[in-house]
C-alpha cells in the first residue's frame with residue numbers, strides 16, 4: 137500500500153525511514169540534518185564506519201533514538217539541467233533503497249522523503265513521478281510504503297501524480 141503523508145519524517149513509526157544523504161554520509165542540512173538530530177550522535181558514529189555512499193546507491197544503519205528501527209541512506213543526483221543522467225540516477229537511488237530494505241529481511245514498512253528536491257534542486261513534479269513509479273513497482277513487497285512530504289503543496293502534487301499513474 138502506498139500512502140502519501142504531510143509530516144516530518146523523523147516522527148514516523150515505520151521500520152525504516154529513508155535519508156536523502158550526501159556521498160560522504162557525514163550529515164548535512166535539510167532532511168539529513170533533521171534525521172541526525174533526532175537519531176542522536178550514534179547515527180553519525182555508525183555512518184563514519186562506512187566509506188561513503190556513491191550517488192544512486194544506499195546504505196543501511198540503525199535508527200537509534202528515532203521511532204524507526206533503521207535508516208536507509210541514499211544519495212540522489214544534483215540537478216544539472218536534466219541531460220546528465222539525473223532521471224536514471226534518481227530512479228536508481230529508489231531502487232537501491234528497495235534492494236537494501238528487502239535484503240535486511242524484516243523491514244515491512246518504509247517512508248521516503250522527496251529525494252533530491254531540496255538543496256539538490258531536482259524539479260519536484262518530475263522527481264515525484266520517478267518516486268511514485270518506483271514505489272508502485274515495489275508496493276507488493278511491503279505492507280506499507282509512505283511518501284512523506286514536508287509541505288501541503290508537495291503532498292497534493294504527489295496525490296495528483298499517483299492518481300494519474302493509477303488511472304488506466
Ligand code: ADP
Pocket residue numbers: 143144145146156157165166167168170212249250251252253254255256257258284285286287
Ligand atoms: P536533497 O539534498 O536530496 O535535495 P534535502 O534535504 O535538501 O535533500 O531535501 C529533500 C526534501 O526533503 C525536500 O523536499 C525538503 O522539503 C524535504 N524535507 C526537509 N526536511 C524534512 C523532514 N524533516 N521530513 C520530511 N521531509 C523533509
